[in-house]
Amino acid sequence: MRVVICIKPVIDNYSTQALQLNKKGYAVNPYDQLVLKQLLEIKKKQNFELIGLCMGSMKCQDMLFRLLAGGVDSIILLSDMAFAGADTYATTEVLSKALIRIGNVDYIFCGAKAIDGETGQVPYELAHRLNIPVINNVSNIMSMDGDGLQLERQLDDLVQEEIIASPAVIIGKHFTTEEFTVSLLSLKRAKNKKMIIWNHERLELLPENCGIAGSKTKVKKAREINRFRKGEIMKGELNLVSQEMLKIIKG
Amino acid sequence: MDFSITREQKEFVEEVKRFGSTILNNKEDLDKFSYDLWMKIADFGLLSLVTEEKYGGLGESYLTAAMCIEALGYASRNNGLVFAINNHIWVAQNLINIYGSDILKEKYLEDMGSGKKIGCFALTEPDSGSDALSMASKVHEENDCYILTGTKMFISNGPIADIFMVVARNQEDPRKFSILVVEKDFIGVKTGNDIKKMGLNSCPTSEVVFDNVSIPKENILGTYGSGEPIMNAILEWERCYEFAPHVGAMQRIMEECCKYASSREQAGKKIIEYQAISHKIADMKVAVEMSKLMLYKIASLKDQRKNAFLEAAIFKLYVSENYVKICQDAIQIFGGYGYCEEYMIERELRDAIGSTIYSGTSEIQRNIICNMVNALIV
Ligand SMILES: Cc1cc2nc3c(=O)[nH]c(=O)nc-3n(C[C@H](O)[C@H](O)[C@H](O)COP(=O)(O)OP(=O)(O)OC[C@H]3O[C@@H](n4cnc5c(N)ncnc54)[C@H](O)[C@@H]3O)c2cc1C
Numbered sequence: 001m002r003v004v005i006c007i008k009p010v011i012d013n014y015s016t017q018a019l020q021l022n023k024k025g026y027a028v029n030p031y032d033q034l035v036l037k038q039l040l041e042i043k044k045k046q047n048f049e050l051i052g053l054c055m056g057s058m059k060c061q062d063m064l065f066r067l068l069a070g071g072v073d074s075i076i077l078l079s080d081m082a083f084a085g086a087d088t089y090a091t092t093e094v095l096s097k098a099l100i101r102i103g104n105v106d107y108i109f110c111g112a113k114a115i116d117g118e119t120g121q122v123p124y125e126l127a128h129r130l131n132i133p134v135i136n137n138v139s140n141i142m143s144m145d146g147d148g149l150q151l152e153r154q155l156d157d158l159v160q161e162e163i164i165a166s167p168a169v170i171i172g173k174h175f176t177t178e179e180f181t182v183s184l185l186s187l188k189r190a191k192n193k194k195m196i197i198w199n200h201e202r203l204e205l206l207p208e209n210c211g212i213a214g215s216k217t218k219v220k221k222a223r224e225i226n227r228f229r230k231g232e233i234m235k236g237e238l239n240l241v242s243q244e245m246l247k248i249i250k251g
Numbered sequence: 252m253d254f255s256i257t258r259e260q261k262e263f264v265e266e267v268k269r270f271g272s273t274i275l276n277n278k279e280d281l282d283k284f285s286y287d288l289w290m291k292i293a294d295f296g297l298l299s300l301v302t303e304e305k306y307g308g309l310g311e312s313y314l315t316a317a318m319c320i321e322a323l324g325y326a327s328r329n330n331g332l333v334f335a336i337n338n339h340i341w342v343a344q345n346l347i348n349i350y351g352s353d354i355l356k357e358k359y360l361e362d363m364g365s366g367k368k369i370g371c372f373a374l375t376e377p378d379s380g381s382d383a384l385s386m387a388s389k390v391h392e393e394n395d396c397y398i399l400t401g402t403k404m405f406i407s408n409g410p411i412a413d414i415f416m417v418v419a420r421n422q423e424d425p426r427k428f429s430i431l432v433v434e435k436d437f438i439g440v441k442t443g444n445d446i447k448k449m450g451l452n453s454c455p456t457s458e459v460v461f462d463n464v465s466i467p468k469e470n471i472l473g474t475y476g477s478g479e480p481i482m483n484a485i486l487e488w489e490r491c492y493e494f495a496p497h498v499g500a501m502q503r504i505m506e507e508c509c510k511y512a513s514s515r516e517q518a519g520k521k522i523i524e525y526q527a528i529s530h531k532i533a534d535m536k537v538a539v540e541m542s543k544l545m546l547y548k549i550a551s552l553k554d555q556r557k558n559a560f561l562e563a564a565i566f567k568l569y570v571s572e573n574y575v576k577i578c579q580d581a582i583q584i585f586g587g588y589g590y591c592e593e594y595m596i597e598r599e600l601r602d603a604i605g606s607t608i609y610s611g612t613s614e615i616q617r618n619i620i621c622n623m624v625n626a627l628i629v
Contacts, residue, residue, distance in 0.1 A: 065262070181270055184296030184309060184319075187262055 001048040001144060001166075004102060005039060005072075005109040006095060006126075007032050009056040009063060010116050015179055026056070026063045030175035031111025037180060038141040038172075039109065040071045048144050049073050051102060055083055055094055061195065069182040069190035076102070080199035085212030088117070092125040094210055097203040099130060106166035107149055112136075112173055127169040135164055136171040254547045260315050264322045270295050271326025281329055281598070282452045284411055288332060293366025297323070298340055302348050306360035317495050317550035321543070324496025325503050328595065330602035331453030333496045338407045338454070339363070341492040342485055343370025343416050347432070350472040350481055355432060358469075359414060371408035372485065373417045373459055376401065381615050383418075384479075388461065390429055391422035392475065399431055399464045407609070409457035410445050416485075417461065421476050428478035430485075432470040439464040450601030487560050489610045490567035491549045497574045497606060498542045504577055504599055505535040508584045522584070531580040538573035545569065561623045568616035571606035578603045 012027035028036065036052075043050055052067050054060060055078040064075045078094055086094065099105055108130075113120035127134040139154035142161070149164045154173055164170070200207055208214060234241045256264070274291055292298060300316045302308025311319075320337065327333055344363040347355050362368040379385045388401020399419055406415070413435045421427040433440060443458035473481050509532055512523035522528050545566040552559040578600035582589035589596040607613045 062262075066266075179269070179273065181274065181295065182266060183294060184263060184266060184300070187266055188259075188309060191259075 001106050002051065002102075002104055003039065003048055003107045003109065003144070004051045004053050004099060004105050005032065005036055006122070007036070007052050007054040007064070007067070008111070008114045008117075008122075009054060009060040010114060015177070026060045028063065028067070029111055029114045029116075030177050031113060031115070031172060033111075033179075034174055034176040035109045035111055035138075035141070035170075035172035036067070036070075036072075037176060037178075040180070042141060042144055043071055046144055048106075051076060051105075053095065053098060053102075054078065055086070055091060057084075058197075064195060065190060066182055066187075068193040068195065069186045070180055071186075072193075074194040074196065076196045076198060078198050078203070080210070082200045082205075082207040082213075083211045085215065086210065087215035087217040088119050088121040088125055089216045090210055090212075090214035092122055092129055093214055094200075094203065094205065095122070096126055096129040097205055098198060099126070101198075101203060107144075107164075108132075108167070108169045109141075110169065110171050111175065112171055115175075123169050123171045130167075130169070132167045132169060134169045134171065135162070137173045138170055139173050141170075141172075252548060252551050254314070254544075254551070256318065260318055263311075263315060264318050267297070267319045267322040268326040270297075271323050275327035275329050275332060280332070280453060282331075284332070284335060284453050284455050289335075289369070290366050292332075292336060293364065297336060298344065298366060299364035300340070301345060302360055302364050303356070306348075306356055307364045308348075308360070312550075313553040314547060314550040317492070317546050320492055320495040321499040321546065324499030326499070328500075328503070328599070329453055330496075330500060330599070331451040334451050334493065335369075335408055335411075335454035337493045337496065338372065339370045341488045342372035343408075343412075343414060345488065346372075346416055346430075346472055346481075346485060350430075350484075351432075352469065354469045355472075359432070363414070368413040369408055369411050370414045370416065371406055371412040372489070373403035373406045373409075373415050374482070375404050375406070377404045377458075380404075381612060383482075384428070386418065386420055388417070388419040389422045390419040390431060390466075393465075395468055397429070397431060397466045397468065397471070397475070399433065399461045399466055401461050403459045403461075405446070405456055405609075406442075406459050407454050407456050409442050409459050410455040412442070415440070415459060416472070418478055418482055424476065427476035428482065429475050430472040430478040430481055431466050432472065433461065433464060433466055434470075437464050437466065449604065450598070451605055483560060486611065487558075487563045488553075490563035490616075491546065491553070491559065493610060494567055494570040494606065495546055497570050497603070498539060498546055500599070500603075501535065501542065501570075501574055501577050502539050504581050504596070505532060505539060507596075508532055508535065508581050512584055528584055531584060535577050535580065538569075538577060542566070542570045542573065561620065564611075564616045564619040564623075567610060568613055568620070571603075572613060574603045574606055575600070 008029040009026040010029045012025050015027050039050060050073050052072045052075040054064060058079050068075055078098055083094055110123035124134055137153045137155055138151050140152040142150040151162055153160045153162055200210055280288060296309060299308040300311050304310040323333055347359050363370055374383050376386050390397050390399045401419055415433045417431045417433050418428055421429055439462040441460040445455040446457055512528050513521055515522045549559045549562045549566055581596050585594055585596050588594045
């Protein structure tokens with residue numbers, strides 16, 4: 001069985017590296033991170049090929065290399081100046097071509113949205129371009145064996161166990177900022193795993209259909225809001241703290 | 252000597268920092284040894300950094316190991332646990348890796364790398380510390396074994412250790428010494444209770460008594476009576492690698508001072524703008540950089556299988572004294588807050604002070620340095 005997880009790189013504002021070690025770089029989008037964690041957990045028990053697919057700059061390689069050490073079998077990085085500035089339409093143009101090129105993919109996993117773009121459109125557009133079904137609101141991936149993919153979907157106040165036929169795009173509902181640890185031995189072994197880099201030529205794409213040129217939307221202007229949002233840490237007895245909070249909320 | 256960091260070394264260092272800061276910094280683990288953390292450290296691969304690959308190790312260079320251990324000290328403020336880790340690796344596990352026979356390697360290395368067996372080094376005695384060679388512990392040969400009798404003192408990891416590297420005087424020729432590999436379960440081995448110390452409490456320390464312990468002949472480093480040069484080599488490893496994390500710790504404390512002094516205002520100015528404060532931070536940076544250079548030099552000499560006894564004494568002396576000074580200066584920069592437990596700077600000082608004593612006091616390092624320099628000149 002062949003499984004692809006789409007990984008969006010986001011600016012790292014939340015990992016240990018960023019918060020405690022003062023090192024800014026790229027991190028896996030937290031929604032993708034949770035799906036990835038669940039897949040890696042299943043991979044310890046069940047055998048399937050897991051490919052990470054990422055469209056981003058070459059600077060994402062450090063982040064992606066860690067995923068190889070964490071258990072992903074191979075990584076395909078779609079990197080090209082022509083891909084820069086893509087909206088969801090141009091992004092899925094590239095991702096779908098890459099998925100066709102990979103071939104024989106049973107399931108494509110995505111997080112519900114990226115914490116920077118926040119559109120949540122990519123998985124649906126991908127499914128549309130590939131003409132396969134979408135399964136959304138997936139809260140837990142349970143197993144992936146001969147019977148197909150088993151998962152849980154969370155709908156308002158109901159959790160439903162489902163078996164999903166392939167092929168399909170699967171969308172994780174929740175996110176995590178909790179990182180996984182990678183052992184030094186697996187880091188060393190990951191050197192033998194593959195990181196493949198594809199550009200527009202490799203995917204037989206015209207530059208005018210990718211990136212900013214191929215986008216249907218253009219950002220005209222952006223302004224920051226909530227920049228100076230204030231926070232307060234409340235310590236003490238839970239009861240007293242909740243009463244205090246209630247007072248603040250009520251004004 | 253080329254110390255430019257390779258891509259692989261950078262990845263290792265970053266992973267160690269990530270591991271240390273996420274897993275090893277819980278407040279509740281700071282004052283007692285945690286087996287749970289120990290197993291996590293082993294699974295992560297830290298214990299096996301330099302062990303040969305055929306015994307489950309990573310077979311990394313000593314320079315890579317130095318960088319990783321420095322990063323560990325930087326990322327984790329659990330200085331006691333870091334001390335326990337380094338005791339285990341450098342004065343127990345790696346001794347078998349270097350000086351042990353194939354039988355000893357087969358017997359112990361995998362279990363020590365996977366965290367199942369913890370090691371320690373037993374040299375000091377109640378009446379012999381700085382003058383270690385005046386030790387009373389003795390060993391003699393008897394048919395197919397060695398018989399060991401003696402009492403060792405201040406043994407780091409003592410209460411939790413499964414394997415003790417014990418130095419003892421040969422009874423047949425008292426000018427000679429041997430280093431025996433003793434298991435906790437050998438009859439006649441007794442470990443005392445954890446000695447309460449002013450710091451490093453997540454590394455338990457105790458007295459260990461060897462009462463007519465019978466040791467199989469294969470459990471020896473080198474040959475019977477060849478212990479003294481090996482003991483000197485052990486001290487060299489210890490003076491380098493047990494002090495490598497302190498270089499990282501000094502960097503961490505310096506960064507904390509920078510952040511605090513850049514946010515604390517007095518009399519309308521950030522306190523870092525007062526020269527009395529900024530010069531302290533500058534001195535910290537100088538100490539960190541000089542220590543790093545010496546650490547990498549020693550590690551690189553060890554990769555070339557060269558002797559670094561003098562360099563290790565210089566490094567040990569410089570790092571330990573600057574580590575204590577940096578902690579004291581940090582308390583001064585933090586003012587009253589630095590003196591309070593909550594800010595954890597006073598804890599750093601309590602942990603640091605031991606470094607001027609263990610592995611040979613500052614006075615002894617100065618004696619070594621002067622003797623060696625004098626021997627070269629005069
Ligand atoms: C935290 C900690 C962990 C330790 N872990 C271990 C361990 O795992 N294994 C182990 O074997 N030992 C261990 N030790 C013991 C340590 O190595 C000794 O404490 C140290 O070598 C000093 O010996 P001593 O305490 O007997 O002091 P002493 O030798 O009695 O020294 C007392 C004072 O006299 C000075 N002095 C002594 N001789 C001279 C001299 N010739 N010239 C100038 N000054 C001199 C010393 O510098 C010191 O200031 C540990 C100690 C500590 C504090």
